[in-house]
Each structure stands twice: as C-alpha cells, then as structure tokens.
Amino acid sequence: MSVTGPAGFRAAGVAAGIKAGGKRDLALVVNDGPQQAAAGVFTTNKVKAAPVLWSQQVLKEHKLRAVVLNSGCANACTGPEGFQDTHATAEKVAEVLGVGAIEVAVCSTGLIGERLPMDALLPGVDTANGALASGAQAGLDAATAVLTTDTKPKQAFGQHDAGWSIGGFAKGAGMLAPNLATMLSVLTTDAVISGDDLDDALRAATRVTFDRLDVDGGTSTNDTVLVLASGASGVEVSKEDFAELLTTVCTDLVRQLQDDAEGATKTIDITVRGAVSEADAVAIGRTIAEDNLVKTAIFGSDPNWGRIAMALGRVDAEIDVDRLEIATNGVTLYAAGTKARDRSEADLSGREVEIVVDLHLGEHAATILTTDLSHAYVEENSAYSS
Amino acid sequence: MSVTGPAGFRAAGVAAGIKAGGKRDLALVVNDGPQQAAAGVFTTNKVKAAPVLWSQQVLKEHKLRAVVLNSGCANACTGPEGFQDTHATAEKVAEVLGVGAIEVAVCSTGLIGERLPMDALLPGVDTANGALASGAQAGLDAATAVLTTDTKPKQAFGQHDAGWSIGGFAKGAGMLAPNLATMLSVLTTDAVISGDDLDDALRAATRVTFDRLDVDGGTSTNDTVLVLASGASGVEVSKEDFAELLTTVCTDLVRQLQDDAEGATKTIDITVRGAVSEADAVAIGRTIAEDNLVKTAIFGSDPNWGRIAMALGRVDAEIDVDRLEIATNGVTLYAAGTKARDRSEADLSGREVEIVVDLHLGEHAATILTTDLSHAYVEENSAYSS
Numbered sequence: 218m219s220v221t222g223p224a225g226f227r228a229a230g231v232a233a234g235i236k237a238g239g240k241r242d243l244a245l246v247v248n249d250g251p252q253q254a255a256a257g258v259f260t261t262n263k264v265k266a267a268p269v270l271w272s273q274q275v276l277k278e279h280k281l282r283a284v285v286l287n288s289g290c291a292n293a294c295t296g297p298e299g300f301q302d303t304h305a306t307a308e309k310v311a312e313v314l315g316v317g318a319i320e321v322a323v324c325s326t327g328l329i330g331e332r333l334p335m336d337a338l339l340p341g342v343d344t345a346n347g348a349l350a351s352g353a354q355a356g357l358d359a360a361t362a363v364l365t366t367d368t369k370p371k372q373a374f375g376q377h378d379a380g381w382s383i384g385g386f387a388k389g390a391g392m393l394a395p396n397l398a399t400m401l402s403v404l405t406t407d408a409v410i411s412g413d414d415l416d417d418a419l420r421a422a423t424r425v426t427f428d429r430l431d432v433d434g435g436t437s438t439n440d441t442v443l444v445l446a447s448g449a450s451g452v453e454v455s456k457e458d459f460a461e462l463l464t465t466v467c468t469d470l471v472r473q474l475q476d477d478a479e480g481a482t483k484t485i486d487i488t489v490r491g492a493v494s495e496a497d498a499v500a501i502g503r504t505i506a507e508d509n510l511v512k513t514a515i516f517g518s519d520p521n522w523g524r525i526a527m528a529l530g531r532v533d534a535e536i537d538v539d540r541l542e543i544a545t546n547g548v549t550l551y552a553a554g555t556k557a558r559d560r561s562e563a564d565l566s567g568r569e570v571e572i573v574v575d576l577h578l579g580e581h582a583a584t585i586l587t588t589d590l591s592h593a594y595v596e597e598n599s600a601y602s603s
Numbered sequence: 604m605s606v607t608g609p610a611g612f613r614a615a616g617v618a619a620g621i622k623a624g625g626k627r628d629l630a631l632v633v634n635d636g637p638q639q640a641a642a643g644v645f646t647t648n649k650v651k652a653a654p655v656l657w658s659q660q661v662l663k664e665h666k667l668r669a670v671v672l673n674s675g676c677a678n679a680c681t682g683p684e685g686f687q688d689t690h691a692t693a694e695k696v697a698e699v700l701g702v703g704a705i706e707v708a709v710c711s712t713g714l715i716g717e718r719l720p721m722d723a724l725l726p727g728v729d730t731a732n733g734a735l736a737s738g739a740q741a742g743l744d745a746a747t748a749v750l751t752t753d754t755k756p757k758q759a760f761g762q763h764d765a766g767w768s769i770g771g772f773a774k775g776a777g778m779l780a781p782n783l784a785t786m787l788s789v790l791t792t793d794a795v796i797s798g799d800d801l802d803d804a805l806r807a808a809t810r811v812t813f814d815r816l817d818v819d820g821g822t823s824t825n826d827t828v829l830v831l832a833s834g835a836s837g838v839e840v841s842k843e844d845f846a847e848l849l850t851t852v853c854t855d856l857v858r859q860l861q862d863d864a865e866g867a868t869k870t871i872d873i874t875v876r877g878a879v880s881e882a883d884a885v886a887i888g889r890t891i892a893e894d895n896l897v898k899t900a901i902f903g904s905d906p907n908w909g910r911i912a913m914a915l916g917r918v919d920a921e922i923d924v925d926r927l928e929i930a931t932n933g934v935t936l937y938a939a940g941t942k943a944r945d946r947s948e949a950d951l952s953g954r955e956v957e958i959v960v961d962l963h964l965g966e967h968a969a970t971i972l973t974t975d976l977s978h979a980y981v982e983e984n985s986a987y988s989s
Contacts, residue, residue: 262913262916263916263924264912264915291909293912294909294912294924294937294940295941296941298941328909329910329913330908330909330936330937331942433895434894435895437913508820509819509980509984513984516985517984519985523824524715526650527821527822527823527824530822531649536649538650550716551716555680555681555684556717590895592978592981594895594899595976595981598900599899599905600905
C-alpha cells in the first residue's frame with residue numbers, strides 16, 4: 218500500500234503516450250479531504266526544472282488538492298515555454314477536478330532539455346481522472362507510472378496505534394538514470410495536522426532519510442518530496458509523533474531506492490561517529506560515499522581502507538589521524554595511526570557492506586547510504602541518450 | 604630529457620626489490636650545485652604519508668641536496684614506525700652522498716597502509732648511488748622508477764633563450780592507480796634563483812597546472828611536487844621569467860598525466876568563462892570534471908548537456924540559468940535558458956572532448972582537465988589489492 222493507504226485519497230497511473238511502448242507514464246494523486254494541508258521539499262540545484270519552480274510557488278499556501286506527475290520528460294532547461302507547459306498541465310488537472318490550478322503540484326522526470334509532448338499529456342489527464350480510485354491497485358499504478366530506469370515500484374506504509382497512517386511512493390535517487398533526472402516522492406496521511414506542522418515534520422524526516430542517500434553525488438534539477446494531509450481519520454497528531462512515523466516511512470522508501478540504484482551490486486552503509494558535529498559526520502560520510510576509488514574497491518569486494526582514509530582526509534572537517542578508527546563489516550582495519558587487523562579478515566563478498574569510521578573526537582554521528590560503482594553503472598549511463 | 608637536462612644534476616633509477624618482478628622502483632636525483640635552492644608543494648589531504656611529513660619539514664630551509672623516491676609502497680597510515688622508515692631512508696642517502704639528512708627529501712608511492720621493505724630499500728640506495736649519472740638515460744631511469752600503473756614515463760624539458768633550462772618528470776595524477784596513491788613530480792633547473800623566489804614560482808605554476816587536473820576527485824596522501832635549483836648556468840633569473848617557463852614545463856607534464864590516466868578513453872578539457880571570479884570558474888569546472896554522469900556520458904560519446912547543467916547547478920557559485928551557455932566541441936547546445944542546437948550536431952566520437960561553459964557574468968575563466976569514466980577505470984580500480 219502507498220498513497221491510497223491513508224483515508225481520503227484516490228490515485229491513478231495511466232499510459233498517456235509520453236513514453237514509448239505504452240508504459241504507464243502519468244500519475245495523479247488526489248486529496249479528497251476534508252482537509253488539504255500540504256508541504257514540500259525541493260532540489261537545492263540552482264538549475265531547477267519548470268515543475269519545481271511551479272510547485273514551490275503553489276506550496277507557499279501549504280495547501281494542495283492534487284499532484285500530477287509524469288515520467289519520460291523532465292521539462293528542465295526548457296525556458297519560459299517549458300514553464301507554460303507545466304502551468305497548462307496544472308490548469309488541466311484543476312479543470313477536470315473542479316479546483317484551482319494553485320492547488321495542483323506538478324512533478325516531472327526524464328530527459329533534461331526536451332519539451333513535454335502536451336498533445337499526449339493533456340488527454341492523459343482525462344484518462345487519469347477517469348481511472349482515479351482509492352484501492353491499493355490505484356496506488357501501485359501511480360507508483361509505477363513515475364518510474365524511469367527503476368526496476369520496480371517503491372511503496373511504503375505506516376499505521377499509528379492512534380488510528381491514522383502515512384503512505385507513499387518514490388522513484389529514483391539523485392541523478393541515477395541514463396539521461397534521466399530526479400528523485401520524486403509523494404506521501405499522504407489521514408492525520409489531522411496543520412500545513413506548518415506538516416512542513417516542519419517533512420523537513421525533519423527528509424533531513425535524516427532522503428538527504429542521507431547519495432548514490433553518485435548528483436542533485437537533480439527535479440527532486441521533489443511532497444506530503445498531503447486529508448484529516449480523514451479525524452485524529453489530531455502532534456508534530457513530533459507525525460515526524461516519527463514519517464521518518465519510518467521515508468526510511469523504508471530510501472532503503473528501496475538504495476537497493477534499486479543503477480548498476481548497484483552492493484548496498485553500502487557508511488556510519489561516521491565520534492564527530493565534533495553532525496555536519497562533520499555527514500560531510501565525511503558523503504565524501505566517502507562519492508569517492509570512486511572507494512566505490513570501485515567495494516565493487517571488487519576489497520576492504521581497501523587506505524582509500525577510505527584518503528577520502529576522509531580531504532574533507533573540511535575535524536579529524537585526528539592518530540585517534541581515527543576504520544572498520545568494514547565489523548573488522549577494525551585502521552586504528553591508532555596505523556594498520557590494525559589484516560584486510561583479509563574483512564569479508565565484503567556479500568551484497569551488504571558496512572563502513573564505520575569512528576573519529577573519537579565527539580558525540581555526533583550520521584549514516585550515509587550509497588552503492589558501489591560497477592560496470593553496470595557505466596554501461597547504463599554511457600548509452601546514447603537519443 | 605627531464606631532471607638531468609639542466610646542468611648540475613645527476614640521477615638514477617634502479618630495481619631495489621620493493622616491487623615484485625625486478626622492475627625499477629627506486630630513484631635518486633642529486634643536485635651537485637653550486638647552489639642548492641629548493642621548494643615543494645604537498646597534498647592538502649589531512650591524512651599525510653610519512654614522506655610528506657618529512658619532506659615538508661626539511662623544505663622549510665628551502666635547500667635540498669637530493670631527493671629519493673620509491674614506488675611499490677606509499678608508506679602512508681603507517682604510524683611512528685613508518686616515519687622512522689622515512690627518516691632512515693634520508694639518513695642512508697645522506698650517508699652515501701656525504702651530506703646532512705636534513706638536505707634530503709623523500710617521496711613514496713604505492714599501497715597505503717603497508718610498511719616499506721627497508722631491507723630492500725637501504726641496499727637499493729647504494730645501488731642508486733653507484734648508478735648516478737648526468738645523461739638523458741639516467742633521467743629516464745629515474746622517471747621510470749617512480750611509475751605505478753602509469754603505462755609510460757612522463758618527462759618534460761624547457762630551454763630559455765638566456766641560457767638556462769628546466770627539466771622534470773612526473774607520475775600518476777590524483778588517486779589514480781588501483782590500491783595505489785600519489786602524483787609525484789621532481790623538477791630541476793640550472794638557473795640562479797633564491798629559495799623564496801623558487802617557492803613563489805612553484806606555487807604560481809602548480810596553481811594553474813597540477814591543481815587543474817582532476818581525474819577522479821581524489822587527493823592522495825602522498826602528492827608532492829619538488830623543484831631544485833643548481834645555479835650551474837650562472838644566469839640569474841627573475842621570479843616572473845622562471846614561473847613562466849616552469850608553467851610551460853608543468854603544463855607539458857600535466858597533459859601527459861591526463862592522457863595516461865587510468866582507463867581514460869577520452870581527454871576532456873572543461874573551460875568555464877564569464878565567471879565573476881576565478882574561484883567560481885575553478886569550482887564549476889571541478890564539479891563537472893568529477894561528475895560521474897557527465898563522465899559516463901562522454902565515455903559513450905554522448906553530448907548530454909543536461910548532465911552538465913545539472914552538475915554546474917549544484918556548485919556554490921554565481922550562475923544565471925537564463926544567461927548560461929553550454930557548448931561541446933564547438934557546438935552550442937544550451938543558451939538563453941533553453942536548448943540551442945541539437946545534440947546530434949556535436950560529434951564527441953574522437954578522443955579529445957572540449958566542454959565550454961560561458962556564464963556571461965564576469966571576466967574570469969579557468970580550464971580543468973579530466974578524463975572519462977570507462978569500463979577500464981572500473982576494472983583497474985576494482986581488482987583485489989592483495
């Protein structure tokens with residue numbers, strides 16, 4: 218179950234003809250209320266796709282009636298005409314639902330620099346509207362329609378004892394796909410919560426979930442995470458309780474994104490602890506996660522801790538090489554300024570690899586999730602785009 | 604010709620048994636004077652190998668009689684014992700040359716975390732001392748003895764009309780080699796120049812040459828560039844004239860490093876111009892150079908400018924997406940906020956690829972040199988290290 222799990226939501230995922238081959242490529246998620254609180258977080262890239270610019274604008278009121286999403290085209294770097302296409306998409310959804318365009322968010326994913334095929338997309342909105350339903354299949358259809366090179370849909374659902382729930386789907390992570398962009402996620406809840414609280418909870422949850430997945434350092438032009446609250450359960454929730462369950466649901470989605478990252482043969486969890494600040498821990502973890510020499514070593518199942526030491530040494534963070542410890546899969550390979558146990562003792566032959574860096578300097582920690590750099594990654598990302 | 608090109612220098616490159624298979628692995632470069640001015644620049648990595656810590660120390664006096672270099676072992680992350688090994692190496696060289704250890708710099712390259720085989724290295728110093736010569740062959744032997752996965756030695760030489768010259772060799776670039784570390788370069792000159800001027804000139808030259816090559820973002824634990832001046836030409840030079848020829852020689856070496864980078868099937872020159880500062884131009888160029896999606900696209904000869912736009916948009920630098928222009932191999936693909944000429948018009952099938960980003964915001968520019976991300980890179984860097 219995903220976005221249709223919580224009460225008050227309908228969804229659809231249809232084939233509008235944006236992608237070749239009759240695949241589902243247009244999703245619609247509608248909040249039937251009684252409330253329509255909403256919040257969103259967006260890419261920090263300075264090059265923002267038209268749908269991001271639009272959705273940031275409409276989210277200022279913290280209210281959404283619907284989200285329309287397409288795969289097959291990112292509508293990024295498309296100028297004023299591209300923005301008009303996004304606007305026209307929102308207007309079309311508003312028209313079929315009988316709401317205002319200002320209540321409709323738009324998300325796109327696909328090749329950067331190409332215009333949306335509006336003659337396919339606009340009739341697709343009618344088809345999607347006709348297919349709207351509240352069952353699990355409708356949620357799955359929507360989760361499927363946003364996929365690009367993902368090999369499977371990613372859905373998550375969490376139920377709170379007090380009688381409310383959160384559901385959601387996601388696709389991609391970072392700039393993963395050949396020629397394609399974007400991590401997109403739509404989350405729904407039937408809890409009663411204000412737009413401001415929803416916004417705070419979303420930022421708290423994404424900061425430690427979506428923001429800690431780093432497959433290739435890319436920050437797409439289209440990254441968007443939206444949360445919509447219907448209030449249909451009638452249960453008022455605190456910001457803290459909501460953020461807690463939201464974090465659990467987002468963690469579930471992020472794990473699925475990590476596992477299905479392009480070309481991944483290993484999932485790598487990098488925990489940095491003993492840091493003087495959380496920012497230091499995150500910066501070190503991200504640099505290790507993005508280091509191609511670390512990533513290729515792990516593709517080769519090689520516990521080459523020298524590359525980990527090299528990577529962390531180039532971060533602008535507080536470290537002391539004589540106190541630093543590096544372990545892979547539970548075996549400490551470097552400690553007290555020199556080699557510890559022999560690398561042959563650390564078995565990295567499985568799919569799951571854990572790197573732990575203990576700086577022994579403070580109380581802060583963070584875990585960054587990444588994957589290896591494999592032949593399949595190079596293959597998928599070097600195929601010709603046109 | 605390289606380090607033995609300028610008058611006043613002898614060199615040797617011998618097989619000491621540090622590497623397997625009887626390959627040359629120990630180099631010695633001796634400055635016979637009459638002067639012994641010297642300067643060095645070193646890795647900015649916080650995890651510094653023992654020879655870097657030693658050489659930084661001895662360079663404080665801006666005077667060197669000799670440099671000893673080994674391949675096959677980086678002597679990094681080896682604790683106090685590793686530092687003692689470097690010290691003992693310098694002492695041994697000092698003894699055979701009849702100079703002080705404080706006048707001997709040490710460079711190492713190879714696997715991080717392993718101790719130097721001193722029982723092979725120390726007798727190797729005797730062998731190298733016996734082989735010291737001033738001819739071109741001796742310079743080539745030294746340039747060969749420092750190689751790791753480089754496929755060929757890299758040498759350069761420049762002659763000034765006023766009767767003085769600069770020669771040098773280099774190996775590797777960034778963290779290039781499987782399990783290995785380090786870019787090392789030794790430069791020599793027979794010009795008469797003070798240690799302070801030499802230091803200024805070296806920093807000016809490396810800032811726009813070695814510092815602008817970025818193959819994989821790695822900054823090794825061992826990176827070292829040294830310059831030694833013998834004064835044997837008797838010709839006094841200005842700091843500016845010296846820096847100019849030094850920059851030419853370093854550019855030659857850097858081009859060779861780029862061309863021989865691991866797994867490279869393309870050399871990519873990324874020029875960022877119209878920036879509000881040189882720092883912005885360098886930061887944008889480096890981010891594009893390190894972006895795996897850009898690098899894999901170019902491996903596939905794909906002028907995928909959307910990935911270049913994505914990469915530059917995530918840099919903390921001033922950009923205006925509506926003024927930005929992106930061109931590959933002379934064809935403008937993005938301008939005025941949208942797609943320009945079709946990507947099919949840009950032919951990237953050759954080995955040399957040029958990316959030009961014009962920000963149209965200011966007068967500053969920089970060119971970063973990099974290579975593509977190929978199957979061969981993944982292959983070389985995922986082989987098991989032991």
